[in-house]
Amino acid sequence: MAYSPSDREEFSIQIKELLDLKVIESSKSPFSSPPLMWTVVPFGLKQAPGIFQRHMDNIFKPFNSFCCVYIDDILIFSDNENLHEDHVIQVLNTAKTEGIVLSKKKAELFKEKIGYLGLEIAYGHKQLKPHILTHIQEFPNEIQDQKQLMRFLGCLTYAESFIKDLAKMRSPLQKKLKKDHRWNGTTNDTAYVQKIKKKIKDLLSLYHPKTGDRMIIETDASQEFWGGVLKALDSNDNIEKLCSYSSGTxxxxxxNYHINEKEILAMKKAITKFRLYIISDRFLVRTDSSTCKSFMKCQVKMTDTAEQIADIKEEIEIKKMEISVLEKKLARLEKSLGKRDDTGKKTVETSSSKEDKNKGAWTALGELPKQSKVSLNTGENAVATTEHSQVQGSQEHQGIQNPTETKTKQTA
Incomplete structure (x- = not known):
């Protein structure tokens, strides 16, 4: 690329101005044409936020017990006003020493309720800021393109801790962001957006656990999604209170994992998500999978998962099957038997369809020995055939010969 003399002259003037302002400085390297180095972070660098966050963390690391920093937002929290005043003075003096310029307009001191990172935080609870809820509700129901969809899903990240199974709700919309997906808005997309808006409209505030509360994590998994709930057993009134939701795909x-492995993976993901709340004390894990109790002695595929949470002190409690889940299985069983159709009316069975319906019933209930599945005729015959095959197998296992075979050998 060629530069005219006027361009080179203008470039030299700009370099001189930056050197005078001490924005840049000459390198001390022995090269004949020394490179220029930045003394401040320029705009447009991808690494800039991470570098600045690490710089702030190192400066305020001695105050981790009462100070939280996220990039350029500093939060100071204390148990009482006198202690809070002392904490504020320490942080301000450190900022002055390190050359950090603070904004007086944005500063809020000695507040019992304060806004921070899209949340309104008060003693014992937190909730979303009203303007975020308003922005989501005012978002158009009909998504026009992928960029607009990305903005909508980005707003939902503020509310992911407040909504149960959010990953499952936004999954149909999330699939439309794939690179190979050609955009085509449908009425189903509008229905999904309206459903999410309705869910967000009446969000409850979340309980913020205090020292001494017993933390409880409830986990569950399906074929495609996992979910976790963080609760706290209040040490004052002995009531379990909701702290946060978490979900994912x-x-x-x-x-492709087995459902038991998915339950273990869901437990690991939930523990990782809520690690900040549970790392300092024992906590309870509730799951409906009994496999999670013994997964530390698992096969090689899950060893890495076991090692990642081996340092955490947890207790695992197996939840009983909920009535709603049992009702679903019974409804599936009735439908497979042909007792009722989708409208709830009773139907009449024909003998020609009994075999297929019985097979469907056993499939709904779970696995069955292969011999029994082959010989299904009616309910009673199926049970009798199963018992006969089990007895015969038991006799063969114990070395007892079949009476028919013995009689045949004697005749021969």
């Missing part, structure tokens, strides 16, 4: 490889 399994990867393509994880979707």
């Amino acid at each position: 399994f990867t393509d490889a994880e979707k």
Whole structure:
């Protein structure tokens, strides 16, 4: 690229101005044409936020017990006003020493309720700021393109801790952001957006646990999604209170796992998500999978998961099957038997369809020995055939010969 003399002259003037302002300085390297180095972080660098966050963390690291920093937002919290005043003075003096310029307009001191990172935080609870809820509700129901969809899903990240199974609700919309997906808005997309808006309209505030509360994590998994709930057993009134939700989608490889492995993976993901709340004390994990109790002695595929949470002190409690889940299985069983149709009316069985319906019933209930599945005729005969095959197998296992075979051998 060629530069005219006027361009080179203007460039030299700009370099001189930056050197005078001490924005840049000459390198001390021995090269004949020394490179220029930045003394401040320029705009447009991808690494800039991470570098600045690390710089702030190192400066305020001695105050971790009462100070929280996220990029350029500093939050100071204390138990009482006298202690809070002392904490504020320490942080301000450190900022002055390190050359950090603070804004007086944005400063809020000695507040019992304060806004921070899209949340309104008060003693014992937190909730979303009203303007975020308003922005989501005013978002158009009909999504026009992928960029607009990205903005809508981005707003939902503020509310992911307040909505149960959010990953499952936004999954149909999330699939439309794939690179190979050609955009085509449908009425189903509008219905999904309206459903999410309705869910967000009446959000409850979340309980913020205090020292001494017993933390409880409830986890569950399906074929494609996992979910976790963080609760706290209040040490004052002994009532379990909701602290946070978390949910996600399994990867393509994880979707091929057995359901027991998915339950273990859901437990690991939930523990990782809520690690900040549970790392300092024992906590309770509730799950409906009994496999989670013994997964530390698992096969090689899950060893990495076990090692990642081995340092956490947890207790695992197996939840009983909920009535709603049982009702679903019974409804599936009735439908497979042909007792009722989708409208709830009773139907009449024909003898020609009994075998297929019985097979469907056993499939709904779970696995059955292969011999029994082959010889299904009616309910009673199926049970009798199963028992006969089990007895015969038991006799063969114990070395007892079949009477028919013995009689045949004697005749021969």
